[in-house]
Amino acid sequence: MKKLTTLFILAISTLSHAWTIEGYGEYKFDAISSNVYVIHGPLDEPNSGNQGFMNNPGMVIGADGVIVVDPGGSYQTGKRVVGEVKKMTDKPIVAVFNTHVHGDHWLGNHAIIEQYPNAKIYAHPQMIEQAKESEAEFWIDLIERLTEGSSKGTMAVYPTNATSHLQTITIGSEQFKIHSPTTKAHTTTDIMIEHVGSKTLFLGDNDMINRLGGFGSTSDMHSNIEVLNYAIDLGLANYVPGHGPSGNAENSIKPFLNYLSILQDEARKGYEEDLADYEIRPAIVKRLSAYKNWHSLDNYLGRHINKMLLEVESLDL
DSSP states (O other): OHHHHHHHHHHHHTGGGOEEETTTEEEOOEESSSSEEEOOOOSSOSOTTTTTOOSOOEEEEOSSOEEEEOOOSSHHHHHHHHHHHHHHOSSOEEEEEOOSSOHHHHTTHHHHHHHOTTOEEEEOHHHHHHIIIIIHHHHHHHHHHHTTTTTTTOOOOOOSEEOOTTOEEEETTEEEEEEOOSSOSSSSSOOEEEETTTTEEEEEEEEESSBOOOOOTTOOHHHHHHHHHHHHHTOOSEEEEEESOOBOHHHHTHHHHHHHHHHHHHHHHHHHTTOOHHHHHHHHHHHTGGGTTSBTHHHHHHHHHHHHHHHHHHHTO
């Protein structure tokens, strides 16, 4: 009862702190636990209205400072995230975690380091390498184009500290554990960040709810299934997807896991019967009726079926 009362007070106290985006609504830090919060961003692609904001920035308030997870896809978004942090606490941002190399999650680093130049930024070593090689430039250009120039001025501020699987990182009063159990899943640069005290896991884009994204050339759908099962087996209380609402495993992991499992199951059947991707699509669509309102389903489903079938063929499952 005490925990519920505390969360209720926290929720009420943040109502006046909303960040309003015309055409979208109000965004604020939602309480996940007594010191963990998430802004659940729009499900749209980056555009001029959202200025590249489409992810779920997280915040952990420690005794001496704030730790941010994935501060957004542009300098402008990062500034708003910093502004929302300041509405919640006067403590400085001392650290940032970036879950993977896709710029909609980390280009907001620019705004944080502008105001807190001593903050450490943690990420997978491959994320740091790939961002410096070409991904940062690609994502800055892409988001600027998609936002029709409203994200102009965003600069790449790279992570400073490379992580490793099962590494424990202590930042002031707060302890975090890094999970990167496979070499690739959504990308080859993924980390999941466990906040030990609240039993909260930030999954990045290994997990999405109510929207779908691409599986690029460095992704692996079978490994993504493995990672989601791994996350469930951790037995934590709170799961924060890269996009969509947070919650327990039943509500905030299993829907995406089920989506991928349906694709896998039908791709295996199709492979056994020597069917093409378009021939297995009707059976998949029939099983995906619960996902009909997920953002970008029509855009990505065909590509997802094709990739899953290619993986099944490659693995000879």
